[in-house]
Amino acid sequence: MGHRIHSVAYRDPQTILIVDDDEINRGILDNIFADDYQVEEAENGRIGLEKILDTPEKYCAVLLDVMMPEMDGLETLRHLKHEELLDEIPVFLITAEANDAVMKEAYRMGVMDVISKPVIPYVVMRRINSVVELFRARRSLSNQVMAQQSELLRQAEQIIRLNRGMIEGLATAIEFRSAESGDHVRRIHDITRYMLKYTEWGEGMEDYDIEQIAQASIMHDIGKIAIPDAVLNKPGRLTPEEFEIMKTHTVQGEQLLEKIPELKENLAYEYAKDIARHHHERWDGRGYPDGLKGDEISPWAQIVSLADVYDALSCKRIYKDAFPREKVVEMIRDGSCGVFNPRLLDAFFSVEDEIAKMYDANGKEDAK
Template sequence: MTESQRPRILIVENEPQASEILTRWLEAEGHECVLVSDVDEACQQLEQDGFSALLADIVIAEKSGIELVAKAKEHDPDVAIILVAPSEDHHKVIKLLKMGAYGSVMKPLDQDEVTITVAHAVERRRLLLDSRQTQQHVKEEIQARIARMGEREEHTILRLVWAAECRDEATGDHIRRIGLYSATLAEALGWDQQQVDDIRLAATMHDIGKIGIADGILLRAERLTSEEFAVLRRHTEMGARILAGSEVPMLQMARDIALCHHERWDGSGYSQGLAAEEIPESGRIVAIVDVYDALSHPRVYRPAHPEEEVTAIMADGRDKHFDPRIFDCFLEVKSKFQHIRKEVVPEGVPS
């Protein structure tokens, strides 16, 4: 809430003489006064605009004191309510102070007592607003820094993964797409936001173990012998070794994905021959999106498959290669994958 230069004081008073005197004293101190004579009018005023303090005659306030204090606090928790009361009404003042009123001034009114009490109330409110503004500023600054750190971390990982894999035909775009597809699927499966953010990065590292595979095998265009294929398959374990041992959840997930993204639902995959839910869900997600991306993009030895063909080829793997539940979810959100492929990650260097 912005505070005008002149603190605004709402005076709730039905005695003309007291109203006139309070207004005169407070305006002489530089305050702007708004005068009302009952609780309903006071509530209307509180709804419309911000006041630094509210001076309420105890006789009026007492009738609907609970309503006035509650309404004032509801509209602006920082507004200071000062009760104007004859000294014999001390116990009534105490009752309203317990409900959240800030203070009181006694009748007959004393100019110093009124102006000092109001000045303290105005100052208290100014300090509260300042401190709230500072807290808000610090909170926004921290959030902005976290966002910058997250962005820096993501860009660094993408470039390092790309550097590790650029001997292969994998491109920076492939790596980004795998991250985004995996996050889309995880979100559709109901993962929480933190895990969705984690898999967006973790999935990009699925083939990081290829850094340990010799060029002669990794880049061979011809069919690999069974011995060579066995060597290539070791990229899963190598990747897991590179990523193991961290306490960072995102890296623990990346390790699972690196190790398990070639496992198959029916247990016929590698490197451990895990089946069904023995395979971490993150690995089952990446198994689907990695095949989708490979089929929907050209390879040196074949063009890209059209979208319907990709789906038909992959549907054969439901229940065998792929977790059927995740595969069905993939079919439901596949239009988002197409959007990522065409709009979010057009070919080029990762950004």
């Protein structure tokens, strides 16, 4: 992994490193750049490389001789390329051996320029200054882009949190209106997510899709907002006519979601529409509103349907007391509350012990 020069201490590096075994040559180059830069010297490639690797963010340019003892200029270049530093620090070869083979190899590795000895001061100053300024401008632009990207990401995350909060608030408000705890939607979310992540029912699904489905699940009963209080909060059994009204919350939920343009931009939207309409369909085709059968029902609508039944049986409602856990499991297994996909039931019962732990004293109302 290469080094990076965007450190706090040297955000705008001002030091040129001269690597040359000839003290006179180092002195000439030092004299050229001393008025405008801090200058450091190294007497061979190995020493120069150690300086660069120790604080790469410090250097705005490296002037590198080719013929040196211990480590020559091309070998030093190879190490800098391996460390991915040639894109961060401009390196110039200063050499009397500027033959085609040396130049070709140097440019292939990423050297910025090859300058022949003896150097002409105003020429070498102009060529190096131009590249240093180019790197500074690129670094500044990169920092601005990174800052802008960071701010855009922060704003996007804020919008996502706001959207999620609004959706959860609406779903919870509907639960309170139907005299139920807002914990219901949280548990449906958690059961849906747990089964998709930890059973074969979610096999092949990406984590991102699982999170979107779990988010969509909390809107499964959003259509209840259109159901009259007299039906929604009736303490006893519904009449056939009242039950027909109650059943419309599925279609009403889908239609409501379609009428909120902002929700369409939420990535959970399509899942939410399908779940709202179809979470009361049953595997044997005896559900509603469309009488879908078998795999005509989407996997996410099936799982929310089962989670909804499990939670309804496990918790006290205005029209019933909570059933003991053993009774809940028995009723789901024998089809007392509708027929479910056998594979879904296998997946559910494989983790039901863990799901039951969600129903503790703080997360459940009067559950047994």
